[in-house]
Amino acid sequence: MFDAIVSWPTAPVTKSLVLNALNSLNPPPAIITSESRAGVSNLLQWSTYDDIDHELVHSRRDTVLSSSYTFRKALIRKHFLSRCLHSYVTKHPDSELKDAAPKTFEIELSFVDELDEMFLDELWELGKELEEGEKWWILKPGMADRGNGIRMFNSRADLEKIFEDFEEADSDDEAEDGSGGEEDNTAVVTSQLRHFVIQEYLSNPLLFDPAEVSIDGSSKPDELQGYKFHLRAYCVASGALKLYLFDEILALFSAVPYVQPSVDEDEDGDPLPVDLAPHLTNTSLQTERGEEGVRLFRELISCRVLSGPKKSSNAPFSAEDKKTIVDQMVVILGETFKAALSNPIHFQPLPNVFELFGIDFLVTDSPASQPRFQVKLLEVNAEPAID
Known part of the structure; x- marks a missing residue:
């Protein structure tokens, strides 16, 4: 008892x-x-x-x-997780983790003018990538959630502008004496959060149209449109240590059809912030949609794959495709917790503890790769939103 x-x-x-x-x-x-x-x-x-x-x-x-668990920052803080994975892959270069997460840079700053020195040191490689201008990048606060502070950019000037806007939003809040801003404002206070990760944006996500799987009995649309999604898997870590992956995995879709990120300008020729709606799949940013953007992963079997070079001729998504993806998730999940175990300061499993985690994965569509659908780890969430 x-x-x-x-x-x-x-x-x-x-x-x-x-x-x-x-x-x-x-x-x-x-x-x-x-x-x-x-x-x-x-x-x-x-x-x-x-x-x-x-x-x-x-x-x-x-x-x-x-x-x-009392100590599990190695998993649930984005900058700690990035550091943990990098350290583990350095020691275990043959680990499946070597290609399991987007390329990531960590930064710690309070004010935008600190970026100049960082581009001479820890962000030197990122600076070279931005000069080439071939990739997009996504900025995430290390300790924020629910989509707050997430921004996209493809130039050094854009990154500096993002942090300038964060500082301006903080100043505006102070001037308003805490009266609050607009409800959809996702800016963060840089001087308080300080830790950020910058990840390579994966611009080739696997795409489906969730409308192919009706939740209200409606018929399929005549013309399908590709939507980005991420997979939310629920995992229980038990004791020190066994992992149990729940076999019902969710697919969480963006609010609008996917488009490649691009730079738009206002009437004065100044760049506009990237519209995040086609790119972000956080349900916390789409509360007005209800269940419209949520499906069970298994329900997508037989849906038309709407990504890849020949979208019109792509075969339907198969049960074997799903199994291949889940198999990758299992391996990545196991290796991620092994990496955390190698960092005993920030992850300490105890025999009398269990914990539920929500693991977020993105699936990319790379027809030239084997397998075609590649799984990437995005983040690990403690106390995941069940509702």
């Missing part, structure tokens, strides 16, 4: 699922408050990270089970 603390103050759907799971046991555990845990013999803490007594997790390993 055991007692349980269940606390998810900002995630009611998660809380209801946890309670349903516990109540299905025979007999179900008593649900207690955090104030009562000190005298409990056998305790389950199935709660948000901040409501777990992590000291208790470490001191009572035989009698306390908890739903979150």
Whole structure:
């Protein structure tokens, strides 16, 4: 017998699922408050990270089970994950991780004028890439979520302009004395976040039209359009350490059909910010769409592949194609956690802990490669949004 603390103050759907799971046991555990845990013999803490007594997790390993590792920044912080993967591949050059993530640069800055020195040092290689102008890049804050702070650029001037806009938005907020800006503003405060990653933008994503899989009984459209998507996989890490990958994987689609990124100018000839709608697939940025942009990955079998050089003649997506992609995900996931295990300061699995992670992958369409569909790791999310 055991007692349980269940606390998810900002995630009611998660809380209801946890309670349903516990109540299905025979007999179900008593649900207690955090104030009562000190005298409990056998305790389950199935709660948000901040409501777990992590000291208790470490001191009572035989009698306390908890739903979150205390140290796991090597996985869930973008700049830590990038550093972790790079270190592991350096030591294990034959690892599947060597091509499993987009090329990434890490930066730490508070103000835009710090970029000049960075382009002479840690961003020197990026500067050369930007001079060639053949690639697009995506900027992500290392510790932000829900799409905040994500921007795209293909020149040094554009990157500097992005950080200038962040500083201006911060100044405007201060001038308004905290009254807030527009609801769709995704700017971040650079001086507070400081850590960013810059990743090569993968411009050849696998594309489908989610309308081919109706969720309301409507007929398929006469003309299909390719939409970008990413895969959200749910993984449970247990103890120190086993991994369990849930076999129902989600495909989360962008709001509008995919187009290659490009530079547009206003009437004065100044470059406009890149429209992120065809490129970002975060459901948190598309709350008004409901379930319109969400499908089960298995539901896409037999859908027309709308990427690649000959879109009109591409064969439908097959069950074998799906299996090939999932097999890659399994290998990348295992290697990613091995990489994290090699960084014991920032990932410390304990035998009396389990944790649910949401893993985001992008699938690229590279007809000249073998296999054609290549899986890339995007990020690892703690306390993933279940709703």
